[in-house]
Amino acid sequence: MIKKHIAIFASGNGSNFEAIARACAKNRVNAVVALLVCDNPNAFVIQRAKKFDIPVFEFQPKNYASKADYETEIVQILKKHNVDLICLAGYMRLVSDVLLNEYEGKIINIHPSLLPAFKGLNAIQQAFEYGVKLTGVTTHFVDKTMDGGTIIGQVAVPIGNCTLEELETHIHAVEHELYINTINKIINYENIT
Numbered sequence: 001m002i003k004k005h006i007a008i009f010a011s012g013n014g015s016n017f018e019a020i021a022r023a024c025a026k027n028r029v030n031a032v033v034a035l036l037v038c039d040n041p042n043a044f045v046i047q048r049a050k051k052f053d054i055p056v057f058e059f060q061p062k063n064y065a066s067k068a069d070y071e072t073e074i075v076q077i078l079k080k081h082n083v084d085l086i087c088l089a090g091y092m093r094l095v096s097d098v099l100l101n102e103y104e105g106k107i108i109n110i111h112p113s114l115l116p117a118f119k120g121l122n123a124i125q126q127a128f129e130y131g132v133k134l135t136g137v138t139t140h141f142v143d144k145t146m147d148g149g150t151i152i153g154q155v156a157v158p159i160g161n162c163t164l165e166e167l168e169t170h171i172h173a174v175e176h177e178l179y180i181n182t183i184n185k186i187i188n189y190e191n192i193t
């Protein structure tokens, strides 16, 4: 089976990027990470991409007149790399119709809570401070809204007596496995062409 081409969009640390890149390199996922799209030239994820020899498209939104302008350029680059699936992994921006229309049903995201609870920034801390007994991780298709779109997978994580730091470590480990499982599910069920 021909390997699918994944583009990962990230703005920061990139631990999910690395988990996906490693899973592809070890054939745990029948895909290659063909491109990193990054809106922050100082992000650590760029170093990770270099380590894996993955091409990077770096851009700064402030250098474009509008979101439509930079997304139009991104679409051209995605096409050049024959991208089949876009994985948002800590990409700190909403996507607009330019990307959504071109890659309908082919853009997914991961969020560190049991959506629809605790959308937005610092979701692990939000859940911890609220005092819920169970939190977790969600993968979902992306729409125009923040952390919205149809849910694909969820894993629950009990908080127990964890500190916030312990909970963060646990959630990130769960994220890496769930993202790989979700990508496999999408690729293997041929939901993408």
Ligand code: GRF
Residues within 6 Å of the ligand: 010, 012, 013, 014, 015, 016, 017, 089, 090, 091, 110, 111, 112, 175
């Ligand atoms: C993850 O918690 C992810 O769920 C959220 O942003 C964080 C990115 O972490 N959307 P990393 O950059 O992959 O380490």
